[in-house]
Amino acid sequence: MADIFDKKPIAAFGEMAETGARPYYRTAAPDAIMAGCNDYLGLATDPRVVEAAAAALARHGTSCSGSRILNGTLPLHEELEAALADFLGCEAALVTTTGFQANLAVGALLGPGDASFSDMANHASLVDGVLLGQGSRHRYRHGDLDHLERLLAAADPDAGKLVITDGLFSMEGDLCPLPGLRELADRYGARLVVDGAHDIGLLGACGRGVAEHFGAMDAVDLFTGTFSKCFGSLGGLLAGPAGIVEYLRYTARPVLFSAAMSPASAAAALASLEIIRTEPARRERVFDHAERLHNGLRALGFSTGPSVTPVVPVHVGHAVPCLRMWQALHDAGVYTNAVVAPAVPRGRALIRVTPQATHTEEQITRILDAFAACGRRLGLVPERAEHDWTPVALARPKLTP
Numbered sequence: 001m002a003d004i005f006d007k008k009p010i011a012a013f014g015e016m017a018e019t020g021a022r023p024y025y026r027t028a029a030p031d032a033i034m035a036g037c038n039d040y041l042g043l044a045t046d047p048r049v050v051e052a053a054a055a056a057l058a059r060h061g062t063s064c065s066g067s068r069i070l071n072g073t074l075p076l077h078e079e080l081e082a083a084l085a086d087f088l089g090c091e092a093a094l095v096t097t098t099g100f101q102a103n104l105a106v107g108a109l110l111g112p113g114d115a116s117f118s119d120m121a122n123h124a125s126l127v128d129g130v131l132l133g134q135g136s137r138h139r140y141r142h143g144d145l146d147h148l149e150r151l152l153a154a155a156d157p158d159a160g161k162l163v164i165t166d167g168l169f170s171m172e173g174d175l176c177p178l179p180g181l182r183e184l185a186d187r188y189g190a191r192l193v194v195d196g197a198h199d200i201g202l203l204g205a206c207g208r209g210v211a212e213h214f215g216a217m218d219a220v221d222l223f224t225g226t227f228s229k230c231f232g233s234l235g236g237l238l239a240g241p242a243g244i245v246e247y248l249r250y251t252a253r254p255v256l257f258s259a260a261m262s263p264a265s266a267a268a269a270l271a272s273l274e275i276i277r278t279e280p281a282r283r284e285r286v287f288d289h290a291e292r293l294h295n296g297l298r299a300l301g302f303s304t305g306p307s308v309t310p311v312v313p314v315h316v317g318h319a320v321p322c323l324r325m326w327q328a329l330h331d332a333g334v335y336t337n338a339v340v341a342p343a344v345p346r347g348r349a350l351i352r353v354t355p356q357a358t359h360t361e362e363q364i365t366r367i368l369d370a371f372a373a374c375g376r377r378l379g380l381v382p383e384r385a386e387h388d389w390t391p392v393a394l395a396r397p398k399l400t401p
């Protein structure tokens with residue numbers, strides 16, 4: 001009889017054993033430069049955010065000890081929801097305990113006769129959200145509008161249709177083709193869900209994300225997002241028409257049956273939202289650092305692929321050299337993220353680097369120096385780079401002077 005605990009070893013373990021690299025579940029050394037964190041704006045340690053969280057902790061305690069629907073709703077949650085709806089130009093918002101849960105909640109929209117259309121590179125939480133829903137499931141090639149159109153055209157014309165995409169793809173750093181997605185959604189009577197986990201707070205003049213970047217706030221029918229990145233906190237969000245947000249409040253099981261976002265997290269997110277609204281220079285600074293990183297890495301001979309954002313992926317290809325590079329960078333005092341299958345397709349392993357507004361110029365220089373030294377030593381880039389390279393054209397927030 002099979003023992004359910006008798007599992008095959010995780011694929012990456014072989015590669016980790018071969019290289020001696022241990023990139024996962026690691027604490028960063030205190031003196032390492034953290035270049036692999038999603039706190040793009042550096043708000044997790046901002047004194048105003050920390051103080052807001054501490055005040056909420058003192059006032060409300062450590063936990064809501066229950067779900068929003070029963071005993072877990074605080075005025076802080078309601079205030080945060082109203083502020084988010086206003087910020088994103090939506091009728092209503094709902095905050096959840098994590099961004100993962102916000103995306104799982106999307107599944108509640110998908111009934112038996114419905115059809116979902118997901119970008120193949122969507123985040124795991126959106127993939128699982130679709131699996132929690134019902135109806136037919138379709139996946140279009142990453143960013144491929146022609147493929148999406150063929151799938152939409154072939155679907156039952158009477159089915160309720162939902163197109164689902166990340167706004168900013170978290171591993172490759174590219175953006176969804178939002179205007180084209182909206183056009184197709186209109187042509188085929190579909191609704192469009194955009195996960196703004198990495199772009200809300202970072203893109204657009206006011207930090208409202210990918211939709212603002214494209215000048216198309218109305219293009220999105222339902223936003224999802226997280227407070228664990230630009231907001232320096234923990235929690236998730238859904239924002240859209242009042243009717244559908246209300247529907248999700250009462251039907252989305254990941255919302256109904258999980259304890260509410262903690263008071264400290266809600267207060268931190270509220271304080272961060274105010275900073276996101278009022279301090280656009282933070283976004284500029286992240287993009288300045290990102291530009292230096294992209295161009296510095298390209299000049300050395302690395303590829304940062306189609307990324308147009310502060311998600312700076314250094315494409316290595318195979319997992320073994322990727323893990324070796326991660327370990328070498330780690331030993332040089334630079335903490336990055338080694339991304340191998342299944343997080344990216346096999347053979348597309350990368351080192352993910354993310355600057356923060358709080359990094360100094362000197363730290364960015366040290367990150368680039370470490371890439372140069374380690375990359376040359378491991379033979380990933382030539383000793384002397386004499387190739388042509390193209391400077392990156394980033395999706396910078398267009399700030400009014």
Ligand SMILES: Cc1ncc(COP(=O)(O)O)c(C=O)c1O
Pocket residue numbers: 098099100101103123125166170195197198225226227228234235236
């Ligand atoms: C694109 C994307 N969506 C959703 C999530 C989930 O967010 P959270 O960390 O709040 O669960 C993440 C974080 O890993 C993400 O990268």
